[in-house]
Amino acid sequence: MGHDTRLLVVHDEDAIRALLLTVLRRRGFQVDTAGNAAEAVEKLRGGGYAVVLLDLMMPTAGDDDFLEEIERLAAAERPAVIALTAGPRTRYLDPDLVAGTIRKPFDIELLADVVAQLLRKGGQGNRQWQMNQES
Amino acid sequence: MANEPRVLIIEDHDALRAMLFAILRHQPLAVDTAATLSAALERISTCDYALILIDMSLASDGAEKFFDGFRRIRPESTSFIIAVRDPKHDVFIDPDLVSAVVNKPLEIDTLAEVVRECAAVIPPPDEPLPCPPAESEVRDRFDRGSELPN
Numbered sequence A: 001m002g003h004d005t006r007l008l009v010v011h012d013e014d015a016i017r018a019l020l021l022t023v024l025r026r027r028g029f030q031v032d033t034a035g036n037a038a039e040a041v042e043k044l045r046g047g048g049y050a051v052v053l054l055d056l057m058m059p060t061a062g063d064d065d066f067l068e069e070i071e072r073l074a075a076a077e078r079p080a081v082i083a084l085t086a087g088p089r090t091r092y093l094d095p096d097l098v099a100g101t102i103r104k105p106f107d108i109e110l111l112a113d114v115v116a117q118l119l120r121k122g123g124q125g126n127r128q129w130q131m132n133q134e135s
Numbered sequence B: 001m002a003n004e005p006r007v008l009i010i011e012d013h014d015a016l017r018a019m020l021f022a023i024l025r026h027q028p029l030a031v032d033t034a035a036t037l038s039a040a041l042e043r044i045s046t047c048d049y050a051l052i053l054i055d056m057s058l059a060s061d062g063a064e065k066f067f068d069g070f071r072r073i074r075p076e077s078t079s080f081i082i083a084v085r086d087p088k089h090d091v092f093i094d095p096d097l098v099s100a101v102v103n104k105p106l107e108i109d110t111l112a113e114v115v116r117e118c119a120a121v122i123p124p125p126d127e128p129l130p131c132p133p134a135e136s137e138v139r140d141r142f143d144r145g146s147e148l149p150n
Helices: A014-026 A037-046 A059-072 A108-125 A127-134 B014-024 B037-046 B062-073 B108-121 B135-143
Strands: A006-010 A030-034 A051-055 A080-085 A100-103 B006-010 B030-034 B051-055 B080-085 B098-103
Touching (some): A006 A014, A006 A037, A014 A030, A014 A108, A014 B098, A014 B108, A037 A051, A037 A059, A051 A059, A051 A108, A080 A108, A100 A108, B006 B014, B006 B037, B006 B062, B006 B108, B014 B030, B014 B108, B030 B037, B030 B135, B037 B062, B051 B062, B051 B108, B080 B108, B098 B108
Parallel strands (some): A006 A030, A006 A051, A051 A080, A080 A100, B006 B051, B051 B080, B080 B098
């Protein structure tokens, strides 16, 4: 049975995108993917995402562009962003924009559970998402 | 057969290894197995693998030693590595080598699809090693009655 909602996976590695797409689709989620920040911004502007999984290691600081785009959205319309990280590097992430981080290697069960929890919250509190579900 | 992504299963538990092999050989994949650390290192010395599935519970720190060997033997490898672990045991899994972790007991259909989809998008090396036929290929021939397996 599907969870009847949408999420966006933003990652520049084909195999990681394939991994996340496969696992999350099997859980019944509606998943879109983007291989770079420009593509992700374009999809985000289309609206309707409750959750975004965002690679923080994309080249050319694409993740910063994407987070700036999120910041332009009204708070009620922002998707919950989970940052995908690798290695020991830490950096400041605005808690108004990023709900949490998941470190590589990705525990696919944990990741799918986190997404499921966030989608339940998004379904209750994200006005944009609710509008899309009704249409 | 020759163009199918090649996958290596590293698992010292006989039943689990046989199960993983049985599942993955029915995917569009060329599948090899290794039951020991030395067999695994031999495999990666002679073949390029799109994806490697390794059990972190290999005897005698086998997984850790495999990763050391992998770094030494295939420093430029683009293999996508998935670790299988027992969630009751806390083990360090090197994020520089391993992309994803799946927990035991394995959700077989999800794992099969993940391996198939991920292996399919790994680009083959520019100069691939001249691998011998995959175990799955030899088994297929045997099943068709045209050849005995080694």
